[in-house]
């Protein structure tokens with residue numbers, strides 16, 4: 001392959017990799033955020049925050 | 058949570074005590090070797106002209122001792138202590154706990170013998186030769202079995218976020234260690250990696266970066282989420298934020314390794330991936346830092362009197378500093394200046410002495426009185442330790458930043474004819490020498506601090522029962 005097609009192949013590869021990763025990470029990020037802030041999880045997570053303080057040493 | 062019986066189950070604190078003792082002893086050894094290295098760089102005769110005491114052989118001894126012996130034992134102490142209490146159960150198996158402890162110490166002793174003898178695989182942070190690597194794999198899996206066994210018999214259903222951080226360490230280190238050390242043994246002390254060329258470099262820095270990520274960062278954050286609320290006597294600022302912090306951090310960390318290979322033969326696109334992910338890491342890192350600092354809301358007045366909180370605040374601040382610096386150094390143009398210079402060494406030790414070291418000290422000052430059931434011998438000595446450590450770090454880091462930038466600028470300086478202005482490497486070495494002495498001073502202060510701590514904890518552990526926490 002010529003240097004030009006090489007470069008094109010490389011940037012196409014980069015576009016693909018970054019594109020797929022961006023979508024995957026964004027989806028999971030939104031997913032965790034929704035889960036953490038979902039109203040029905042609120043009580044459970046607020047209680048969980050107290051776990052380290054529960055027991056005297 | 059689910060109302061667990063409050064008749065406290067008896068915990069295995071003997072293991073915690075052993076790991077704490079090992080942390081302190083190896084910490085002194087590892088940092089003493091660090092100080093010797095600092096002296097050697099300032100004053101070459103300190104190499105003593107012997108192969109076993111030369112810089113090249115002692116440097117991996119330092120890194121292995123402080124990362125795997127000092128930090129490693131500290132992580133195990135904190136994890137054994139906190140996980141039993143968070144899950145309200147004793148560790149799954151006392152036998153496995155013992156094998157884990159003694160196995161880990163055996164590995165450290167083997168490292169301390171083989172490295173000065175010059176036996177090495179030549180991979181940074183994975184220098185140990187293949188038989189020791191096998192032993193590491195076995196001992197680590199023993200720990201993993203004990204860890205997951207304890208989770209399986211837990212009496213509290215919800216896994217508190219600290220445990221997620223620990224879990225990510227247990228799983229990730231297993232994979233990293235095995236994959237990076239795949240090699241064909243030739244003799245008992247020599248082997249050839251199964252990878253070659255650029256692939257070898259990429260695997261090595263995927264390992265190297267994530268060893269930093271999953272030994273020096275993630276588990277310590279988990280410990281912060283347990284020990285900081287205990288020290289501050291209030292829950293973490295936002296538990297939800299800690300969940301986002303966890304997932305974002307572990308997902309982004311894994312991809313950032315190529316920032317160690319900028320301007321190398323690694324394909325450009327892979328370098329860019331490393332750079333972009335490093336920049337994104339800033340967000341969860343600072344989210345975690347703010348979550349830690351804001352946990353102290355309403356407790357700031359106690360900072361004046363409580364050395365444990367002092368250590369936490371300084372540690373978290375250094376975490377914020379090095380996780381700002383790291384993403385900047387991942388930008389190609391900045392890395393072009395910082396790479397190969399003492400700037401990297403400044404970055405490393407802001408993280409290692411500031412974040413890792415001071416978190417460990419905070420944790421030890423909290424834990425030791427609990428597991429020996431004695432009041433801390435001296436709060437004022439702990440405060441002295443804090444100031445020795447913090448001023449020591451500042452001297453070390455500022456000296457190395459200055460040295461690093463000076464070094465980088467000298468290497469790239471041209472004269473009017475377009476020739477290198479400082480073609481002799483020794484020109485830079487001469488210029489940097491005063492900074493190396495300042496670094497040694499900072500390192501000695503830091504080392505002095507940990508010796509003060511060792512004395513303080515020894516007096517705590519051996520005092521008589523009139524000093525018990527609870528009668």
Ligand code: HEM
Nearest residue numbers: 088091092094095120123124401402405409413500503504
């Ligand atoms: C008294 C404290 C310490 C002193 C005086 C010290 C000194 C040094 C010196 C002189 C070097 C070699 C630098 C070079 O090659 O130019 C070094 C490297 C290193 N140290 Fe320390 N150190 C100390 C504590 C620590 C601790 C506690 C950690 C980790 C938890 C640590 C982690 C490292 C690492 C990872 C490197 C290799 C850095 C790289 O390759 O970029 N050090 N240290």
Ligand code: HEM
Nearest residue numbers: 269273316317335338379380383384386387396405408409
């Ligand atoms: C967002 C967080 C971070 C990023 C993006 C980051 C990025 C970087 C970069 C770009 C380098 C220089 C690579 C080179 O030029 O060779 C580096 C080196 C290093 N960093 Fe970080 N860093 C971060 C946080 C930390 C923390 C918290 C610690 C320690 C506790 C740490 C420990 C190290 C070590 C040990 C090295 C030296 C590796 C070697 O060359 O031997 N980093 N980091």
